[in-house]
Amino acid sequence: MQGILAALLNSLEIGLLLFVIAVGLNIVFGVLNVINFAHGGLYMLGAYFTYALVSYAGLPFWPALVLAPLAVALLSILLERIVLQRVYGRDVSDSLLVTFALLLVIDDAVQIVWGSGIHVVAPPPSLRGTVEVFGITYPLYSFFVMGAALAAMLALWLFFARTRAGRIVRAAAIDRRMAEGIGINVPRVVTGVFALGAWMAGAAGVVAAPMRAIAPGMGDRIIIDAFIVVVIGGLGSFPGTLLGALVLGAIYGFGGRYLPQVNLVLPYLGMALVLLLRPRGLLARRAA
Amino acid sequence: MASGGETVLAPARAGRRALHVATGALLVVLLAALWLLPGWVPYFYVFVATRILLMGLFAASFNLIFGYGGMLSFGHAAFFGAGAYTSALVLLHFGWPLVAVIVAATIVAALLAWVIGAFCVRLDEVYFAMLTLAFGMMVYAVVHQWRSLTNGSDGIAGFPLGRFGLGLDLQLADPAVYYRVVLVVVALAAVVLHRITRSPFGLLLTAIRQNAERVSFCGVNVRRHRLIAFVIAGAFAGLAGALFAPFNRVANPDMVHWTQSAQPVLMTILGGTGYFLGPFFGAAIFVLLETWITTYTERWMLFLGVVLAVLVIFFRRGIFGTIVDGLARRR
Numbered sequence: 001m002q003g004i005l006a007a008l009l010n011s012l013e014i015g016l017l018l019f020v021i022a023v024g025l026n027i028v029f030g031v032l033n034v035i036n037f038a039h040g041g042l043y044m045l046g047a048y049f050t051y052a053l054v055s056y057a058g059l060p061f062w063p064a065l066v067l068a069p070l071a072v073a074l075l076s077i078l079l080e081r082i083v084l085q086r087v088y089g090r091d092v093s094d095s096l097l098v099t100f101a102l103l104l105v106i107d108d109a110v111q112i113v114w115g116s117g118i119h120v121v122a123p124p125p126s127l128r129g130t131v132e133v134f135g136i137t138y139p140l141y142s143f144f145v146m147g148a149a150l151a152a153m154l155a156l157w158l159f160f161a162r163t164r165a166g167r168i169v170r171a172a173a174i175d176r177r178m179a180e181g182i183g184i185n186v187p188r189v190v191t192g193v194f195a196l197g198a199w200m201a202g203a204a205g206v207v208a209a210p211m212r213a214i215a216p217g218m219g220d221r222i223i224i225d226a227f228i229v230v231v232i233g234g235l236g237s238f239p240g241t242l243l244g245a246l247v248l249g250a251i252y253g254f255g256g257r258y259l260p261q262v263n264l265v266l267p268y269l270g271m272a273l274v275l276l277l278r279p280r281g282l283l284a285r286r287a288a
Numbered sequence: 289m290a291s292g293g294e295t296v297l298a299p300a301r302a303g304r305r306a307l308h309v310a311t312g313a314l315l316v317v318l319l320a321a322l323w324l325l326p327g328w329v330p331y332f333y334v335f336v337a338t339r340i341l342l343m344g345l346f347a348a349s350f351n352l353i354f355g356y357g358g359m360l361s362f363g364h365a366a367f368f369g370a371g372a373y374t375s376a377l378v379l380l381h382f383g384w385p386l387v388a389v390i391v392a393a394t395i396v397a398a399l400l401a402w403v404i405g406a407f408c409v410r411l412d413e414v415y416f417a418m419l420t421l422a423f424g425m426m427v428y429a430v431v432h433q434w435r436s437l438t439n440g441s442d443g444i445a446g447f448p449l450g451r452f453g454l455g456l457d458l459q460l461a462d463p464a465v466y467y468r469v470v471l472v473v474v475a476l477a478a479v480v481l482h483r484i485t486r487s488p489f490g491l492l493l494t495a496i497r498q499n500a501e502r503v504s505f506c507g508v509n510v511r512r513h514r515l516i517a518f519v520i521a522g523a524f525a526g527l528a529g530a531l532f533a534p535f536n537r538v539a540n541p542d543m544v545h546w547t548q549s550a551q552p553v554l555m556t557i558l559g560g561t562g563y564f565l566g567p568f569f570g571a572a573i574f575v576l577l578e579t580w581i582t583t584y585t586e587r588w589m590l591f592l593g594v595v596l597a598v599l600v601i602f603f604r605r606g607i608f609g610t611i612v613d614g615l616a617r618r619r
Binding site: 087104105261268 | 354358360362407410411413414415417418419421422423425426429430432433546547550557589592593594596597600601604
């Protein structure tokens with residue numbers, strides 16, 4: 001019973017964090033119609049920037065939580081303006097190739113700057129230690145991760161459902177030309193959305209930094225996971241992303257505990273199963 | 289106007305035929321030079337040339353689905369790796385002659401491509417790119433975790449390289465001999481691949497890239513043609529991998545990693561997607577640059593990423609394609 005509860009908490013923690021990453025990927029896809037292969041690289045940069053701010057600049061964790069995602073977002077604005085903007089309107093494969101090139105660059109740049117070793121960031125003092133819930137001890141920091149992810153989810157929902165800017169973004173996603181026709185500066189919206197997606201990836205990287213090893217390759221693993229999430233849930237679907245993230249979180253949480261010998265392969269099997277039954281994902285927007 | 293068109297067309301056709309003859313003659317000279325290569329270059333470059341040929345075949349197999357079929361795969365290393373691992377395992381456990389080994393490896397890679405392809409070709413390009421990357425990493429995960437078969441992250445080494453087969457007495461351990469074996473196999477494979485691109489099937493594949501909807505309205509099963517192309521590409525990637533493992537003396541998970549899948553993508557873009565020989569040309573540039581740059585720095589993916597972005601943005605036709613187009617315009 002306690003084992004199941006621990007696996008459940010673990011699943012939630014992984015799933016909610018994955019949601020924040022995958023939803024950023026999905027928002028960018030919705031407006032730009034581009035799958036950003038470098039999204040995992042931006043997540044990784046968030047974690048590395050945190051490491052740099054905490055250990056080189058000697059800052060506490062909380063300012064880093066604000067500054068690192070901001071830095072990632074600013075960098076992404078440059079990338080979008082300099083690189084991505086040149087391939088809009090071309091073949092889909094061109095934008096895929098360009099973001100793939102960014103992935104290669106970010107992966108290697110990180111190793112040039114920080115080396116190929118593993119780095120560690122300690123959780124802030126107020127979030128260290130463990131708590132007792134229903135007879136199991138669980139790290140306090142994990143609850144912070146879940147809380148932060150839920151807060152991000154709520155903020156995102158409020159932004160898209162309740163604010164004028166959110167409606168403008170939705171309008172640009174639904175019909176670009178019409179949005180331009182009614183006076184929306186679509187290129188600026190596109191840049192803003194790309195930066196928002198990057199900000200979310202960076203923020204997820206900061207939050208993940210104290211509980212995961214900061215190492216090259218962390219971005220690759222997370223982008224594959226994010227792909228699996230959007231494939232399971234359905235590309236372009238907000239609730240689908242949440243469902244996909246929770247399903248994948250459960251696969252990791254329970255698979256890691258009960259089927260350790262095949263746990264690396266389980267996510268792919270889950271994805272294959274969903275693809276067989278619902279090719280466009282569990283909660284696809286469009287009919288198959 | 290019409291008669292004017294005729295007079296312009298006739299010399300153009302004659303010119304194209306002359307170009308074909310010239311290209312054919314150039315290729316024969318190139319192949320002859322490649323055959324004689326071990327005689328007049330330092331030993332090191334025999335290894336480099338072997339690598340170029342095998343990576344060229346790997347890239348050309350990728351270009352069948354990307355350049356011709358319009359499917360951008362980020363998981364092509366799965367099939368290269370399947371070929372390499374099959375080759376290493378069969379040599380280690382059964383000690384078959386090389387000919388039988390590469391046939392077996394090609395079949396295994398084709399079967400794997402069939403299973404993975406069945407999932408990937410069903411949806412559009414964006415899904416295809418994501419799924420190929422994900423399934424490619426699945427193969428990587430399997431290779432990593434199935435330690436009893438694949439020896440995990442250490443890979444499979446120490447397999448003997450015995451006879452070639454077909455009654456030929458070849459000293460495969462001699463790099464020059466192995467290089468020539470590779471040259472012959474790659475040349476034959478390239479001819480077959482080229483025939484496929486010029487066959488009705490290949491033309492249909494190109495048509496699907498240009499307008500899949502319209503082709504399906506003509507009564508063609510688009511999904512099935514895509515799958516066949518994917519399986520053929522996987523088979524040839526497996527063939528390249530099968531010859532690569534004995535050359536490399538080890539089959540390890542790096543061969544299946546996504547960075548390995550990035551290589552044919554880069555080579556093809558580098559050379560040019562629009563020409564059959566583009567990927568081979570790209571592989572040559574890639575391997576030579578790699579050889580040169582990695583003597584200075586380990587981190588050359590950064591350099592490659594920048595090159596890839598610049599090529600995609602400014603020279604979408606690749607280096608080979610840009611040169612050939614430039615020559616064609618001068619004529």
